[in-house]
Amino acid sequence: MSDVILRMDEIVKEFNGIRALDGVSVGVERGEVHAICGENGAGKSTLMKVLSGVYPHGSFDGTITLDGKPVAYGSINDSERDGVVIIHQELALSPYLSIAENIFLGNEVQRGGVIDWNRTNLLATELLTRVGLQENPATKVLELGVGKQQLVEIAKALSKDVKLLILDEPTAALNDDDSAHLLGLIEQLRTQGITSIIISHKLKEIRAIADTVTVIRDGRTIESFRVTDSDDIETRIIRAMVGRPLDHQFPPREPDIGEEKFRVEDWTVHHPIDVDRVVVDRASFSVRAGEIVGFAGLMGAGRTELAMSIFGRSYGSGISGRVYKDGKEIQTRTVGEAIRSGIAYVTEDRKRYGLNLIGSITVNVSAAALGRLARLGIIDRNREYAVADDYRKQMNIKTPSVSSVVGTLSGGNQQKVVLSKWIYSGPDVLILDEPTRGIDVGAKYEIYGIINEMAAQGKAVIVISSELPELIGLSDRIYTIAEGKLTGELDRAHASQEELMRHMTAARNTGVQAS
Amino acid sequence: MTTATPQQATSPVPPRPEPARKKRRRVDMRQYGILAALAVIILLFQVLTGGRLLYPGNVSNLIQQNAYVLILAIGMVIVIIAGHIDLSVGSIVATVGAVAALSMNNWGLPWGAAVALSLLVGALIGAWQGFWVAFVGIPAFIVTLAGMLVFRGVALVLLTGGTISGLPRAFNSIGSGTLPATGTPDLITLGIGALASLALVVQQLKGRTDLRRLNLPRERTVSFVLKIVIAVVAIMYLCYLLAYNRGTPIILVILATLVLLYSFLLSRTVFGRHVYAMGGNLYAAMMSGVKTKWVNFFIFVNMGFLAGLAGVVSTARAGSAVASAGQSFELDAIAAVFIGGAAVQGGVGTVVGAVIGGLVMGVLNQGLSILSVDAAWQQVIKGLVLLLAVAFDVYSKRRGGR
Numbered sequence: 024m025s026d027v028i029l030r031m032d033e034i035v036k037e038f039n040g041i042r043a044l045d046g047v048s049v050g051v052e053r054g055e056v057h058a059i060c061g062e063n064g065a066g067k068s069t070l071m072k073v074l075s076g077v078y079p080h081g082s083f084d085g086t087i088t089l090d091g092k093p094v095a096y097g098s099i100n101d102s103e104r105d106g107v108v109i110i111h112q113e114l115a116l117s118p119y120l121s122i123a124e125n126i127f128l129g130n131e132v133q134r135g136g137v138i139d140w141n142r143t144n145l146l147a148t149e150l151l152t153r154v155g156l157q158e159n160p161a162t163k164v165l166e167l168g169v170g171k172q173q174l175v176e177i178a179k180a181l182s183k184d185v186k187l188l189i190l191d192e193p194t195a196a197l198n199d200d201d202s203a204h205l206l207g208l209i210e211q212l213r214t215q216g217i218t219s220i221i222i223s224h225k226l227k228e229i230r231a232i233a234d235t236v237t238v239i240r241d242g243r244t245i246e247s248f249r250v251t252d253s254d255d256i257e258t259r260i261i262r263a264m265v266g267r268p269l270d271h272q273f274p275p276r277e278p279d280i281g282e283e284k285f286r287v288e289d290w291t292v293h294h295p296i297d298v299d300r301v302v303v304d305r306a307s308f309s310v311r312a313g314e315i316v317g318f319a320g321l322m323g324a325g326r327t328e329l330a331m332s333i334f335g336r337s338y339g340s341g342i343s344g345r346v347y348k349d350g351k352e353i354q355t356r357t358v359g360e361a362i363r364s365g366i367a368y369v370t371e372d373r374k375r376y377g378l379n380l381i382g383s384i385t386v387n388v389s390a391a392a393l394g395r396l397a398r399l400g401i402i403d404r405n406r407e408y409a410v411a412d413d414y415r416k417q418m419n420i421k422t423p424s425v426s427s428v429v430g431t432l433s434g435g436n437q438q439k440v441v442l443s444k445w446i447y448s449g450p451d452v453l454i455l456d457e458p459t460r461g462i463d464v465g466a467k468y469e470i471y472g473i474i475n476e477m478a479a480q481g482k483a484v485i486v487i488s489s490e491l492p493e494l495i496g497l498s499d500r501i502y503t504i505a506e507g508k509l510t511g512e513l514d515r516a517h518a519s520q521e522e523l524m525r526h527m528t529a530a531r532n533t534g535v536q537a538s
Numbered sequence: 539m540t541t542a543t544p545q546q547a548t549s550p551v552p553p554r555p556e557p558a559r560k561k562r563r564r565v566d567m568r569q570y571g572i573l574a575a576l577a578v579i580i581l582l583f584q585v586l587t588g589g590r591l592l593y594p595g596n597v598s599n600l601i602q603q604n605a606y607v608l609i610l611a612i613g614m615v616i617v618i619i620a621g622h623i624d625l626s627v628g629s630i631v632a633t634v635g636a637v638a639a640l641s642m643n644n645w646g647l648p649w650g651a652a653v654a655l656s657l658l659v660g661a662l663i664g665a666w667q668g669f670w671v672a673f674v675g676i677p678a679f680i681v682t683l684a685g686m687l688v689f690r691g692v693a694l695v696l697l698t699g700g701t702i703s704g705l706p707r708a709f710n711s712i713g714s715g716t717l718p719a720t721g722t723p724d725l726i727t728l729g730i731g732a733l734a735s736l737a738l739v740v741q742q743l744k745g746r747t748d749l750r751r752l753n754l755p756r757e758r759t760v761s762f763v764l765k766i767v768i769a770v771v772a773i774m775y776l777c778y779l780l781a782y783n784r785g786t787p788i789i790l791v792i793l794a795t796l797v798l799l800y801s802f803l804l805s806r807t808v809f810g811r812h813v814y815a816m817g818g819n820l821y822a823a824m825m826s827g828v829k830t831k832w833v834n835f836f837i838f839v840n841m842g843f844l845a846g847l848a849g850v851v852s853t854a855r856a857g858s859a860v861a862s863a864g865q866s867f868e869l870d871a872i873a874a875v876f877i878g879g880a881a882v883q884g885g886v887g888t889v890v891g892a893v894i895g896g897l898v899m900g901v902l903n904q905g906l907s908i909l910s911v912d913a914a915w916q917q918v919i920k921g922l923v924l925l926l927a928v929a930f931d932v933y934s935k936r937r938g939g940r
Binding site for chain 1: 752812815821822825827885886
């Protein structure tokens with residue numbers, strides 16, 4: 024009945040025995056804008072990498088049909104030859120090269136290895152006009168904002184005679200104006216016959232430009248349907264995105280909630296480089312002793328940025344706002360100051376920010392609280408060992424000895440080492456950023472137990488997580504954050520995945536807070 | 539040829555593998571690997587030179603002539619563990635040597651004050667470079683490349699291209715003198731050796747007792763005892779050789795002090811731990827509250843101080859200051875550190891390793907000189923040894939799976 028340009032059937036992709044894609048099927052019609060939705064980790068990006076040849080043919084099961092012909096891409100070059108171009112979330116431009124050089128990088132306008140610069144610049148100018156970017160093609164890419172860089176990426180795609188353009192969260196890093204321009208451009212390309220696949224979290228965006236939406240969850244296609252203008256489209260997408268039964272068990276807990284322990288007022292953070300961009304916008308929240316408070320937000324909503332900026336201004340610029348502990352204002356200008364004030368922050372990316380992977384368990388556990396183990400700058404290594412060994416038993420870290428190198432441990436055990444490190448620093452406020460990311464179910468349960476125990480000791484616990492069932496299972500109260508703003512506050516009794524997702528996808532100026 | 543006993547553990551290599559402790563054993567392997575390499579090189583040259591390498595006079599010379607590499611390697615290993623590099627130390631040696639000579643011969647300072655001034659100048663130069671690295675954020679490679687040019691120039695300016703000789707004898711003896719001796723054999727040297735051996739045994743036993751008390755993994759008794767025996771024999775043999783020459787070189791006392799002090803600094807203090815933490819994962823160190831800027835700053839202050847000391851020692855050894863002093867010392871020191879098992883990416887390395895690496899370079903220098911190998915070929919050989927040592931390290935690490 025209709026002209027299908029791309030068909031992906033029963034795609035299965037495994038990583039070390041874990042199924043990231045478990046039989047996904049997608050059909051895209053020629054000339055449409057097809058949105059793919061799903062929670063973080065649902066498998067969207069993996070699917071696109073399968074399609075574009077980043078994961079070569081043979082490393083996955085299932086078939087891909089383009090223009091009615093089965094294809095087998097061995098690399099990204101193969102797919103680009105067929106006019107399938109992917110633009111990744113992290114832009115892949117070379118900052119010190121000019122716009123024109125970037126557009127034709129790897130695809131130079133040349134004769135016998137010598138570049139024809141006049142023609143390069145001429146063609147680049149034409150492409151820039153097509154994407155509506157008024158810049159000199161000789162301008163270096165690093166002088167452009169993210170929005171304009173995105174347009175350069177699209178120009179680059181157009182230079183390759185793109186038929187099928189894939190955009191992975193193209194507006195995640197853009198402000199409203201740039202987003203609007205980009206979406207306009209995608210519409211315009213559609214009229215020129217270019218099919219687009221867009222991965223996005225932003226439901227209003229999808230409603231605005233997508234013709235069809237496919238929802239993926241846990242590596243499976245849940246449903247695929249035409250986008251209409253009616254209101255229940257968003258509800259339908261949300262339900263499809265989150266509609267799984269709770270698949271984790273949570274250890275039982277009797278909340279014993281006391282006085283307010285921690286409060287943040289009017290916290291505003293700007294982007295560290297793009298200093299005019301507001302990343303966290305006047306956030307105010309509080310946590311009581313013995314309370315577990317969840318923060319729900321989609322990727323790029325500003326959750327981690329909020330936490331890191333509070334923890335010793337480890338992120339951002341132009342930070343303003345006030346932090347209180349036990350009713351008294353405290354300063355958290357450096358990480359050391361934050362730690363001394365009784366704040367601990369377990370980072371989202373434990374390998375990059377949390378651990379010295381070539382160090383032993385012992386040196387990692389003591390890293391944030393060496394002062395407790397040292398006199399006159401000399402470390403009591405016997406006590407250090409005893410402390411680490413204590414945590415090994417308490418946390419059930421599976422290792423032959425605490426002298427083992429942390430890089431050799433499994434993800435769950437590494438996470439327990441990070442938790443030990445921060446618990447040993449003796450915090451009153453414990454901020455956990457994605458505490459169970461990349462961890463198997465058994466270890467997750469143990470970590471939930473540790474989190475509960477921290478709350479039972481009267482600490483104020485903040486949990487940031489992308490997994491809504493986890494937040495609902497753990498938290499006494501949940502704040503939602505979207506585009507840098509706190510958009511809602513739900514207590515345990517009222518928190519459902521649908522409700523949370525509604526607040527998490529709330530648009531900036533049309534807040535859905537219970538007013 | 540009794541081979542069937544399960545308890546058999548007669549080899550000097552560490553205990554037989556328990557699968558769970560594989561990692562630990564591999565690290566030990568690397569440490570012992572360097573030592574074994576040193577032993578092989580000593581034996582090789584002992585044979586090649588017909589026993590002349592270990593003549594008492596040659597051993598004394600070896601120590602005095604290569605003291606600068608060892609001193610610089612101690613500072614350099616800290617720099618490299620933290621993930622930096624310092625190319626300027628050779629030029630600092632020249633500048634500090636010039637300051638020392640000028641202050642004694644032209645400004646009339648007593649030799650003690652001149653030494654103090656020299657060390658201060660070294661530390662100040664280090665502070666200058668540390669400022670740019672730590673607080674301005676310029677890569678150490680660039681800062682110290684600039685320093686290499688700047689301080690070579692400063693040395694030339696200070697000495698106006700000439701040589702200052704005729705330095706006080708007391709000063710020269712820092713580099714070439716010995717402790718008072720009782721004759722041949724020198725009983726003081728032998729006494730020092732005995733005390734050092736005793737201290738070593740006591741310290742090792744105490745450490746082992748602590749490990750037992752805490753139930754930490756220990757070496758097997760056999761290899762532990764064997765290790766101590768070898769160490770004591772090596773110490774006593776060295777002292778025996780020195781006692782039959784002129785006694786204990788003063789520089790050896792300085793070196794021994796530095797090795798003990800800096801080993802302690804790196805392995806036992808908060809500062810040392812921060813250095814390793816930064817080299818292992820700078821971001822994780824920052825997020826753990828380490829004041830990374832100040833640590834970087836002090837690493838370079840310390841490197842400057844030790845380069846100053848190397849300047850004093852090599853000027854005293856030469857008995858004169860020239861602007862061309864310390865040429866390519868930085869490369870010797872860097873080579874010593876890498877031969878000693880440090881990692882280019884930072885986070886790994888020990889003072890003892892660096893010193894052994896320096897000794898490898900020293901024995902090569904000395905042995906090749908005794909064999910009167912052409913200086914050009916000496917360079918070729920030293921370069922190849924460095925390459926092989928690091929290649930071995932990379933290979934063994936890759937085999938380790940990471």
